[in-house]
Amino acid sequence: MNMRIQKFAIHFLVTTQVIRLFKQWVCAIISVMASGSQSLIVAAFDFGTTYSGYAFSFKDSPDNVITNKSWTAGSGKLISHKTPTSVLLNEDGEFDSFGFDAEDKYSSLAEDGKHHGWRLFRRFKMVLQNQRISRSATVEDLEGKTFLAKPIFTMSLKYLQKHLLDALSMSKIGTRETDLKYVITVPAIWGIAAKQFMREAAIEAGIESDRLKLALEPEAAAVCYEALGHTLAGKTFMVVDIGGGTADISVYEKQSDDSLKNIHAPSGGPWGGIYVDANFIAFMTEVFGTMAINALQSEDMYDYFDMIRDFEVKKRKFEFDSKTDITFRIPVVLKEISENQCHQSLSDRLESLKYGKRVFTRGRDKLAVDSSIMQSWFTDPVSKTVNHISSILKEERMKDVGLIVVVGGFAESPYVQQRIKEELPGKQLLIPGEAGLAVLKGAVMFGHKPDIISSRVMDYTYGVRGWKQYDEEIHPAERKVYKHGKWRVNNIFKVFVRANEEVQVDSKLTHEANPHSTQSCIAIYRTKDRDPAFTTDFGCEQLGELVIYRDKTIPLEEQQNKTTFMFGDTELHVMCENVKTGKVETLTLDLSH
Secondary structure, three states: OHHHHHHHHHHHHHHHHHHHHHHHHHHHHHHHHHOHHHOOEEEEEEEOOOEEEEEEEEOOOOOOOEEOOOEEOOOOOOEEOOEEOEEEEOOOOOEEEEOHHHHHHHHHHHHOOOOOOOEEEEOHHHHHHOOOOOOOOEEEOOOOOEEEHHHHHHHHHHHHHHHHHHHHHHHOOOOOHHHEEEEEEEOOOOOHHHHHHHHHHHHHOOOOHHHEEEEEHHHHHHHHHHHOOOOOOOOEEEEEEEOOOOEEEEEEEEOOOOOEEEEEEEEEEOOOOHHHHHHHHHHHHHHHOHHHHHHHHHHOHHHHHHHHHHHHHHHHHOOOOOOOOEEEEOOHHHHHHHHHHHOOOHHHHHHHOOOHHHEEEEOOOEEEEOHHHHHHHHHHHHHHHHHHHHHHHOOHHHOOOOEEEEEOHHHHOHHHHHHHHHHOOOOEEEOOOOHHHHHHHHHHHHHHOHHHEEEEEOOOEEEEEEEEEOOOOOOOHHHEEEEOOEEEEEEEEEEEEOOOOEEEOOOOEEEEEOOOOOEEEEEEEEEOOOOOOEOOOOOOEEEEEEEEEOOOOOOHHHOOEEEEEEOOOOOOEEEEEEOOOOOEEEEOOEOOO
16 A cells, blocks of 8 residues: 555655746746847857857857857858858849858859859948948849849848748757847948948848847957956057958947947058958969969859868968968969960969969869969058058057957958067967957957947047038038028038047937928038038038928928937947927938939
8 A cells, every 4th residue: 555655755845846837838838939129149150251140148148259150151161150141133134042052052053054044242341331332222233233132131141040940940949030139140240221221231231220230340350259257457459450351440438337339439450361362363374374273263163162262271271471382283284274375384474473382283283382373362451451551540549459359351360460460569469369359359349338338439520511600710602501591601610529429339420491382301420530611522422312301281480390319339320300290210310313
């Protein structure tokens, strides 16, 4: 009898435990599904010039950032946390694939002569480096044919989002798309129009605007660096983000409340790793001839990409003080095309070039290059970056900067690291492990606590165009115009914020105006000049226009508009309030011009 009671008791305890665990599991799912408005998950897209990727983390462990580790090139030689920023469209102009898949499929089609009508776009992000970007901007495919840029960006983001959501569906049970807050990284040196262009592309890709945040790349890197456990209290430090396309530089000071204060306007330029690639291609073109390289690119695409990826591996390992010849694998077909077109052997052609014994063949499919030649491909972009860093550090207000954090894909290059160390003596240099992922991981962390940046320094003077009463002691006589019964001056630059001015992230500036029509435009201008007088001054440029619509049911003379500009965030935010009705609208720059 006791034995039966004992068995029953054990059965009861086991059953009770199972029920309790089941209840906990159900409650966990309900909790997850009920917290969609609380950004349960932050996911970031690092949309790079050469490579793109994503990462995410959950609210309960924000610093445990998960990245995708399965991007692999078709040849298997290059395995990366990111995939090439490449988009393939089919013959109907529709999205087919992205990344390594896009490049490999186009290569296969080209091998079979079936690629005609298909279009491959690579490294198109640099179009947004243009400060005058508009919605009609175009990008070129591999054959030089143009296509609207916005759909290409949208397709890319849509693909990355789908890939992310597929990964999340396997990562945690019960998650929904509405549980996510999205972050997209952008260079800090981008203009307002480029940032808005990226936001619009993301919205068109299906990402809701109110769950989307843009993160400045060096700021994201700073957040990641801090999360590594470094003591920064009271320190000023520089972040140098060197990616495929740009070098992006900012300076920060750690505040007592743990926030980061931006103390130097973002700066930099187009000095990324793609310019080393361009020098390599220029060298290969000189060695094998333009026609041979073009033929390889159009007829033997798989071999072309294999050559590019082989160079990428060598580029990532090359050291500044290397004395060893660098051996590149060259497609046999490239050698054959070149010899047929030039009517001489590759060895004879090399002898006729200026390189002497510094370039020579090894076997049937290899080309050996002296390290000095490889070094020359790095020299220009790296020198421009180092010189720019030096010029910033020479500024009086930057004298306390003792630490330089170097991140970005190109920063993983030993050559880049050694050059910066050599040319900036006395500065502590820190290159985090996996420097190419620092921006991506930091963007995820930034999404969980975007208020970690307390203020930013303005890169330009921003303002609007307006009228002023003519003052003969201030204004040139040729500028006076008789209007509404008075002598006035047009094209006055009404300054909102000035270049190098520190702006708190929550600061607001209001422009009041009485409407004269049911629709009006406010033109936004910028200049590097801290004290511009007129919007027509040299160096002033119009960024775009904000279109404001009035309430047609109320007489215009009874209406007044308050347009509030918020410059402290990563993007320009503009709110327009009709004082009479209390209606508030969010405005966007008109990028149609």
